[in-house]
Amino acid sequence: MDGGKLLLFIELPGGELDEIGRGILSWGARLAGVLGADWGAVTAVVPEGGQLAAFGAFGTPAVTAIAGGERLLDAPALLGKAVADLAAERGATVLLLPHNDLGSTLAPVIAAALDAALLTEVAAVRRGEDGVRLSRPALGGRLAETKVWDGKRPLVLTVPTRALSQVLLPTVRAITPVLATWQQPPLSTLRAARIIGRIPPDPETVDLTEAEVIFSAGKGCDPATFEQLKELGRLLNVSFGVTRPVFDQGWAEFERMIGQTGRTVAPRLYLALGISGSMHHVGGIQDSRRIVAINNDPNAPIFTTADEGFVADLGTIVPLLLAKARSGAGGAR
Numbered sequence: 001m002d003g004g005k006l007l008l009f010i011e012l013p014g015g016e017l018d019e020i021g022r023g024i025l026s027w028g029a030r031l032a033g034v035l036g037a038d039w040g041a042v043t044a045v046v047p048e049g050g051q052l053a054a055f056g057a058f059g060t061p062a063v064t065a066i067a068g069g070e071r072l073l074d075a076p077a078l079l080g081k082a083v084a085d086l087a088a089e090r091g092a093t094v095l096l097l098p099h100n101d102l103g104s105t106l107a108p109v110i111a112a113a114l115d116a117a118l119l120t121e122v123a124a125v126r127r128g129e130d131g132v133r134l135s136r137p138a139l140g141g142r143l144a145e146t147k148v149w150d151g152k153r154p155l156v157l158t159v160p161t162r163a164l165s166q167v168l169l170p171t172v173r174a175i176t177p178v179l180a181t182w183q184q185p186p187l188s189t190l191r192a193a194r195i196i197g198r199i200p201p202d203p204e205t206v207d208l209t210e211a212e213v214i215f216s217a218g219k220g221c222d223p224a225t226f227e228q229l230k231e232l233g234r235l236l237n238v239s240f241g242v243t244r245p246v247f248d249q250g251w252a253e254f255e256r257m258i259g260q261t262g263r264t265v266a267p268r269l270y271l272a273l274g275i276s277g278s279m280h281h282v283g284g285i286q287d288s289r290r291i292v293a294i295n296n297d298p299n300a301p302i303f304t305t306a307d308e309g310f311v312a313d314l315g316t317i318v319p320l321l322l323a324k325a326r327s328g329a330g331g332a333r
């Protein structure tokens, strides 16, 4: 199998290379190294000068913008077809997308158009003797499922956004990418479903494994504090989790329990309130981007896991936070 060609789909929401876009570039640069592939990025929006430089910081050799692609962002079937046509024209062997709203919608459309293999939420890629080995978590993260790609057909991959980091590899040198626009040949039919609106997930019911921000209550919460925390979570639009003793008291459903026997979570922010930091709980929160803990015991083990810790009594701090939120401090997102 030769190295082939890797194409990364970068969304550029609002014309900006956001955290996810930078994460895909970092992941893609590494993947290109593993595959020994030539690579480049495809966008639906023409990147402005500053944004192009940001692509270059990740060593992106080439950026191709789909002419008129911006109009296709609400018509994934058409955008997916355009990306697939471009990939076919360029002889791309691997396409990489983030597993977010748009990426996970486009991936099957592209795979179907290219008659390609599709593997979603891939966590690791390495070269084996039999081909390229792609692993992803299965059974709620308790097992890793590994598949081998032999390179005979194109491959479409998505990567979970929580697995993305914006690390600049030391081997990557900043360059000025070649920018091109690509005109899709006219389609015989332009009929496709259009997205007319997006309803954001409800933080109160969203699966905790997908939650962006989690406030979690431990046994240090009394009933009054617990109710205040739930209200705080609603006001700030964040998800709510609990430890096992709180679940055992019947204050929350099993789906809200986090830890070894509960959910394994990976939010951007995990706020641990009145949680001691037992290994059974910490095992389920270690992939969080940032852990902040509030506990009245300065020696609580959670402080050794937390990025930031506050020694404070919840009975004092939670009413203050709630008053601030009630006075219209806005959402956490």
Ligand SMILES: Cc1cc2nc3c(=O)[nH]c(=O)nc-3n(C[C@H](O)[C@H](O)[C@H](O)COP(=O)(O)OP(=O)(O)OC[C@H]3O[C@@H](n4cnc5c(N)ncnc54)[C@H](O)[C@@H]3O)c2cc1C
Binding pocket: 217, 218, 219, 220, 221, 242, 243, 244, 245, 246, 257, 258, 259, 260, 261, 262, 263, 273, 274, 275, 276, 277, 278, 279, 280, 281, 284, 294, 295, 296, 297, 300, 312, 313, 314, 315
């Ligand atoms: C096999 C097994 C599996 C388990 N699985 C899980 C699991 O999935 N998830 C899980 O959470 N647990 C699990 N446990 C239980 C786990 O071992 C701990 O008992 C549990 O995580 C402790 O929860 P906690 O931190 O809420 O309570 P505690 O350990 O009692 O800690 C309460 C903390 O609150 C602080 N505090 C008290 N009052 C205040 C106040 N007013 N202001 C501020 N801080 C205050 C205290 O200083 C203390 O640190 C499991 C146990 C076993 C044996």
